[in-house]
Amino acid sequence: MIVRSLSDVVPVEWGNGTSHRLLTEADGMGFTVCETLVRKGTTSSLQYRRHLEACYCTGGSGEVVTADGTRFKITEGTIYALDQNDAHHLVASDYEDLRLVSVFSPALRGDEKHTLTADGFSQY
Secondary structure, three states, X not given: OOOOOHHHOOOEEXXXXXXXXXXXXXXXXXXXXXXXXXXXXXXXEEEXXXXXXXXXXXXXEXXXXXXXXXXXXXXXXXXXXXXXXXXXXXEEOOOOOEEEEEEEEOOOOOOOXXXXXXXXXXXX
């Protein structure tokens, strides 16, 4: 059995926020669970080419925007799943941080970080 608290995990600064990787590849579960904070007023262009991701909003608000511009409002209680390795923009509202529980399959090593630039989607 694995029992771990948020305070047991050093957060990874991923670009526009932090990620507490609560379960990683080393845990042998085959998936990763993270508590992710996206800082208010930020936009992150992201794509996971080797992982599928689902995110459940536990606080704050924002949007997930597809590469073609389709917008989906994200508020507490909303889940979104990137089931096609979708390139997307994750946008936190201007007035509050966005908090997500993120699940990745297959599992992350745990040290991955984004390289956020204006000219493309950060990938890992």
